[in-house]
Amino acid sequence: MSSPSRKRFSLAEVASLADVSEATVSRVLNRKYGVSAATRQAVEQALRKIGYERPLDSSLVLVLAPSLKNPIFAQQAERIENELSPHGLKTVICPVYPGTPQERDYVEALIDSGVAAIIFLSSSNTLANADHRVTQLIQSRGIPFVCINGGFPDVESPVVSTDDWQAASLAVSHLYDFGHRRIGLLAGPVDNIPADRRVEGFVAAMDGLGLPDGPDFVVRRHFNFEGGQQAAATLLEMGATGLVASSDEMALGAYRAVSRAKLTVPGDVSIIGYDDSPLLDYTNPPLTTVRQPTDRIAENVGRMVTTLIGGRPVSTDEMLIEPEIRLRGSTGAAPR
Structure with missing residues (x-):
C-alpha cells in the first residue's frame, strides 16, 4: 500500500498533468458526481500516463440480466462470474425486465457501494x-460498462454479441439441406436488436438459396413458450415444414403447436431452437439448436471489464462471436 505522502504526491502529479484541482482528481478516482465528461477523460489520460491502475480487489460488478428463469441467462451470468472471480471481483446479478425503471433502481441503489x-x-x-x-447516470459517474448482444444507440461502449445473422443462416441452410423449402422464422419482437438481426439473416439466407418468400414466413412474437406456440401455429397454417425459432423456449412452444395440429416432429415438421439451453437432450425429441458461445462471450467480456477497470482503453467496435449448430433429433427430411 502506498504511504500517505505518496498518495498526496500522486494526486498533485495527476492534477498538474490534467490541469485540474486535486479535489477533481479525487472525485474521478472515487467515481463521484460533478465532473464533466471532458474533465474526467483528461484525468483518466493523466492517470494512464503515470502508469496508475485502479485496484481490482473488493470491487463489485453489476450484471443486469433478464429473468433468470431462462437457463441461458443464468448460465451466461455464471460464466462471467467465473471469469471475474480470479481478479477479486464480485458479481451481483440483478434480474430486470429490459427497458423498465428496475435497471435504474438497481444502479442507483448500488452505485455507491464500490461498483x-x-x-x-x-x-x-x-x-x-x-x-x-441509466447509461447517462453510469457515464456521469465514470463507471465503465460492457454490453452483450447489442449496444446502446449513440453511446460508445465495448459490445460482445453472438453473430445473429450467421445463426439464422446456419439454421436455414440445415433445413434446406434436408429438403425443406417452406421454412418459417419464429422471430422475437420488433425493435429488439438480436431479433431484428436474426430476421435480416433469415431473409438473406432464404434469398441466397432462391427461396424468395422469406419475409412472408416471418412471424414476430415474444421470446417465450406462448409466443413460440402462436407463431408456429400461424406458420403451420401457411404450410411451413421447417421452423427456425429465435429461442429454445419458442421452439418448445412450437412442439406444442405441432402436437395440437396432429403432426409430428420431425416426421412432419422440423424445428430448430436457439441458445442451447441445458436439458435439451431430454426433450422429446431432443431439440436441434443453434448454440450461443457463452464461454467465449464470457472470456471476452471478462477481459474487457478488467481492462476498463484498470483504466486502459478497450475498442468499442462490436465483437461478433460465431455460433454453432448442435444436431439432435428434432430435424429431419422434409415430408414428401
Whole structure:
C-alpha cells in the first residue's frame, strides 16, 4: 500500500498533468458526481500516463440480466462470474425486465457501494427504443460498462454479441439441406436488436438459396413458450415444414403447436431452437439448436471489464462471436 505522502504526491502529479484541482482528481478516482465528461477523460489520460491502475480487489460488478428463469441467462451470468472471480471481483446479478425503471433502481441503489463496472446482459441494450437514462447516470459517474448482444444507440461502449445473422443462416441452410423449402422464422419482437438481426439473416439466407418468400414466413412474437406456440401455429397454417425459432423456449412452444395440429416432429415438421439451453437432450425429441458461445462471450467480456477497470482503453467496435449448430433429433427430411 502506498504511504500517505505518496498518495498526496500522486494526486498533485495527476492534477498538474490534467490541469485540474486535486479535489477533481479525487472525485474521478472515487467515481463521484460533478465532473464533466471532458474533465474526467483528461484525468483518466493523466492517470494512464503515470502508469496508475485502479485496484481490482473488493470491487463489485453489476450484471443486469433478464429473468433468470431462462437457463441461458443464468448460465451466461455464471460464466462471467467465473471469469471475474480470479481478479477479486464480485458479481451481483440483478434480474430486470429490459427497458423498465428496475435497471435504474438497481444502479442507483448500488452505485455507491464500490461498483467497479456494469455488464448489460441482453438487457435494455437490446432494445432499439428503450429509455437509456441509466447509461447517462453510469457515464456521469465514470463507471465503465460492457454490453452483450447489442449496444446502446449513440453511446460508445465495448459490445460482445453472438453473430445473429450467421445463426439464422446456419439454421436455414440445415433445413434446406434436408429438403425443406417452406421454412418459417419464429422471430422475437420488433425493435429488439438480436431479433431484428436474426430476421435480416433469415431473409438473406432464404434469398441466397432462391427461396424468395422469406419475409412472408416471418412471424414476430415474444421470446417465450406462448409466443413460440402462436407463431408456429400461424406458420403451420401457411404450410411451413421447417421452423427456425429465435429461442429454445419458442421452439418448445412450437412442439406444442405441432402436437395440437396432429403432426409430428420431425416426421412432419422440423424445428430448430436457439441458445442451447441445458436439458435439451431430454426433450422429446431432443431439440436441434443453434448454440450461443457463452464461454467465449464470457472470456471476452471478462477481459474487457478488467481492462476498463484498470483504466486502459478497450475498442468499442462490436465483437461478433460465431455460433454453432448442435444436431439432435428434432430435424429431419422434409415430408414428401
